[in-house]
Amino acid sequence: MIQGYHSPEPRKARRSTRYRIRRRTPPGAAPGTIIPEPTSQPPRITLTHVLPESLEEQEIQQPAMIRSWLSRPGWIWCDIDGPGDSQFISEVAQVFNLHPLALExxxxxxxxxxxxxxxGTLFITMRLPHIAENGIIESEQISIFLGPNFLVSFQPRPGDAFTCIRKRFHNPESPLRQLGPSYLAYSLIDLIIDHYFPVLDFLGEKLESLEEKVTSADARKVLREIHDLRRELLYLRRILWPHRDAVQSLLRDYLTLLPKIVRVHLRDCWDHVVLLLDLTETYRELCADLRDYCLSAISNRMNEVMKWLTLIATIFIPLSFIAGVYGMNFDPDASPWNMPELRWYYGYPFSLLLMLAVATLMIWVFYRRGWIGQDWPISDSVLHRSPATRGENQASRRAMPSPG
Structure with a gap:
């Protein structure tokens, strides 16, 4: 069922739209309603007819032309780039007998x-990641239909992501030409999963640079970058995690369309997915550690500032008391007890020296207690000792007899 329903304009913030699901079918629409993305490119079909001893590749203008290729010996790969025409997609579905729910x-x-x-046709969806120009991770959906003598793939974005697969077809000894469409399905899945490795390498390099910035720059400036990196890792984990269940389902079920030799290769895909998930979780934990370190550094910096302000205020408390005492307006002529220091020749220098002595005494007390002028809690000499020296000291401590 085809309807002309348009979604609202996409938001400019690309980070936010990654997590939003925009379904173009209105509520209550019939199942299997096909409403392509309005901005999708017009469809372009690249058909590859495969025999063990020959290979033919050409572009098809009309889906009805595919029927003649299906009747020939061998099998075909029909790659559709840009499913932006609902009528075109419906005609392709009629040729291959594809289910409307899958097309939706x-x-x-x-x-x-x-x-x-x-x-009897397998419908497989995978998400192909790539790094945008602004450093944001994006992904596109790759849809695959696997039948006994055909494979149909859909790429929603312009550009061929399967160029390296096509090059392998030109080798007559390639398993792609010998093992049929099921091996091609494995090759496409393996290609999609392998695209996650350079993305994780990119995020790993950003994580290493942030580790260097945390120790050399202001933690408040690095905290935003850590949050952005953690957000990218969260998105990557969100799109990568379902691949584990999908590959496991291919290994466990669908024995008719996937022969044993293909399932052996799919185990390698399973190992790669598990490895990618482990790396993603490790990077997320490192980001959490860096974030906690930055928050601790900011808190320690604030505590250090408050400590110095408190010390300064504490020093000025007795000085303010002395200034307040000698600032009281008592007449010394009325009584000999009314501040006789006001008539001293050196009364003013005496008060200044008294304040200086009190301030010096308090600074000396603070120093003796280790509140200022000392490395706390660990001195730089301890932090910068060589590992061998630290190992010798630890060994000597272990050799000391325990108390009692």
Whole structure:
């Protein structure tokens, strides 16, 4: 069922729209309603007819032309770039007998990685990550239909993400030409999963640079960058986690369409997904540690400032008391007890020297108590000792007899 329903304009903040699901079908629409993204490119079909001894590749203008290729010996790979025409997609579905519910998921490109079966055809969705120009991680949905003698793939964004797969087809000894569409499905899944490694390498380099900034720059400036990196890792984990269940489902089920040799290769994809998830969790924990370190550094800096302000205020308390005492307006002529110091020749220098002596005494007391002028809690000499020296001291402490 085709309807002309337009979604509202996308928001400019790309970070926010990654987490929002915009479904273009209105509430109550019939299941299987196909409403492509209005900004999608017009469809372009690249058809590859594969035989063990030959290979033909060409662009198809009309979906009805595919039927003649399906009747030939061998199998075909139909790659559709830009599903922006609902009528075109419906014609492709009629040729391959694709289920409308699966087509609805093809045009609504917010799907998580999953595997479903419709009428003997496997429907697989994966998310292909890439790094945008502004350093933000984005992903596009790759949809795959696997049948006995065909494979149909949908790429919503312009540009061919499967160029390296096409190059491998030109090798007559390649398993892609010998093992059929199931091995091509594995190759596409493996390509998609391998794209996560450079993304994680990029995030790992950013994490290393942040570790250096934390110790050399203002922690308040680094805290925002740590939050942004943690947000990217959270998004990467969100799109990567369903791949584990999808690959596990391919290994466990669908034995008819996936022969044993393909499932052996899919185990390698499973290992890669587990490794990627472990790296993502490790980076997220490191980001959390860096964030806690920055917050602790900011708190310690604030405590240090408050300590110095308190010390300064404490020093001036007795000085203010002395100034207040000698600032009282008592007439010394009325009584000999009324501040006789006011008539001293050196009365003013005496009061200044008294204040200086009190301030010096308080600073000396603060120093003796270790509140100022000392490294606390660990001195730089202890921090910068060589590991060998620290090891010798630890060994000597272990050699000392315990009390009692």
């Amino acid at each position: 998921d093809v045009v609504n490109t917010h799907q998580r990685a999953k595997v479903e079966e419709y009428n």
